[in-house]
Amino acid sequence: MKSLKPKILRFESLPSTNTELARQASEGAGEGLSIVADEQTAGRGRLQRAWSSPRGAGLYFSILLQPTIPPNQWPLVTFMGALAVADALREACAVETDIKWPNDLLSGERKICGILAEAVETPTGRAVVVGIGINLTAEAYPADIAGLATSVAEASGRAPERETLLAALVRALSRWYSLLHEADGAERIVAAWTSRSSYASGKPVQVANGDEVWQGITRGVESDGALRLETATEGIKLVRAGDVSIRATQ
Ligand code: BTN
Numbered sequence: 670m671k672s673l674k675p676k677i678l679r680f681e682s683l684p685s686t687n688t689e690l691a692r693q694a695s696e697g698a699g700e701g702l703s704i705v706a707d708e709q710t711a712g713r714g715r716l717q718r719a720w721s722s723p724r725g726a727g728l729y730f731s732i733l734l735q736p737t738i739p740p741n742q743w744p745l746v747t748f749m750g751a752l753a754v755a756d757a758l759r760e761a762c763a764v765e766t767d768i769k770w771p772n773d774l775l776s777g778e779r780k781i782c783g784i785l786a787e788a789v790e791t792p793t794g795r796a797v798v799v800g801i802g803i804n805l806t807a808e809a810y811p812a813d814i815a816g817l818a819t820s821v822a823e824a825s826g827r828a829p830e831r832e833t834l835l836a837a838l839v840r841a842l843s844r845w846y847s848l849l850h851e852a853d854g855a856e857r858i859v860a861a862w863t864s865r866s867s868y869a870s871g872k873p874v875q876v877a878n879g880d881e882v883w884q885g886i887t888r889g890v891e892s893d894g895a896l897r898l899e900t901a902t903e904g905i906k907l908v909r910a911g912d913v914s915i916r917a918t919q
Contacts, residue, residue, distance in 0.1 A: 671850035673843045675701045675732060677835075682724075684711035686731040687800035691789045694733050694796055703732040705835065712802065715785055716912065720802050726809035726820075727802055728831055732842060733789075735796040742855050743797065744894035744909075747772040747786045748862045749849050750799045753841035754782050755865055758803075761837035764824045768866040770887070770896045770913050778915075779819035780804075801838070805829040859890060868913060874898070878911030 683689050683706040690704045706729045709722035722729050736746055751772040758764040758774070758781070766774045766781060774782035785800040804810055804820035806829070821829040848854050863869040872887045876898060885900040896908040 670847055671737065673701050673734075673846045675703050675839045675843065677703045677705060677839070680704065680706040682706060682708050682710060683729075685709050685713050685800075686729050687713060687785060687787055687798050690731040690733055690798045690800075691787060694789045694791045694798065697792045698733060700733055700735045700796065703730065703839070705730050713785060713800075714783055714802075720783065720785075721810050722802065723808055726806050727804050728834060728838075729800075729802055730835065730838065731798050731800040732839075733796055733798055734846065735791070735793065736846075736849065738849060738855065741893045742849075743788075744771070745849060745855055745858050746797055746799060747784055748858050748894055749845040750784045750786065750801060750842070752858065752861055752865065753838060753845045754784070754801060754803065756841040756844075757834055757837035758782075758821065760841070761834040762821050762825045762827070762829060764821060766865075767868070768862060769868050770866065770890070770908075771894060774803075776819050776824040779817055781819050781821065781824060803834065805831060805834075855892060859892060859894070862894075863890060873916040874913050875916045876908050876911045876913050878908075881911075883908070884916055 686704040686706050708724035709729050712720035712722035714720040751768045754774050755766045758766055766776050769775055772784040773780050782803040787798045789796050789798055806820050806822045810818040870887055870889050876883045885898040888897040888899045898906045898908050900906055
């Protein structure tokens with residue numbers, strides 16, 4: 670059984686916890702090293718976007734993982750991250766979430782957490798930095814995306830306790846990471862992800878990836894985490910990157 674021994678480094682301010690952890694990983698930091706910052710001055714999101722990270726308004730966290738699973742299953746590390754955040758929000762804040770492919774956490778259809786996984790070369794081989802940004806209060810995100818974003822404070826009606834949430838997150842990551850390394854771990858992660866995501870199957874969505882936009886109905890995920898999208902013109906397409914949004918009309 671693979672067990673994770675997280676060790677947390679805390680910073681008042683960093684450009685990005687992912688960037689700092691990737692730097693330390695390239696210099697030989699070990700699996701489980703985690704970084705938390707009170708604020709990020711250059712927080713990064715998926716698809717080259719910025720991640721707004723004002724002081725004290727969010728949980729800005731990154732952890733270094735070196736999975737010993739087949740390379741084609743590495744995308745499941747982000748599924749595992751989403752499941753861990755969902756567990757932690759439930760356990761520490763009584764907030765229930767939905768997962769939007771691949772790993773956005775939603776509360777009431779608004780985004781409460783984003784995950785950015787980045788591969789990094791280390792002296793002991795390839796590893797992955799999993800960066801997690803959880804909106805604790807509405808100050809975490811710009812007012813002009815208030816219709817699309819939410820926070821733990823709004824979803825729970827209580828002031829969030831960052832340390833309690835962080836401790837629950839680290840425990841949940843350790844649990845799901847061990848499961849990922851079990852013989853049937855990949856299937857169980859995909860099954861758990863599917864059961865927690867209203868986007869997994871039967872959802873009319875639009876997927877944007879650069880200049881390409883596809884429309885279709887979701888039809889589950891492959892064993893490597895690719896989203897199966899049934900389109901009217903091309904049948905089932907496998908989506909491995911892109912931004913999923915609900916399609917207003919069928
Ligand atoms: C997304 O676009 O949804 C992913 C957002 C990921 C943000 C987190 S905050 C901690 C870590 N450091 C970063 O610079 N990004 C991630």
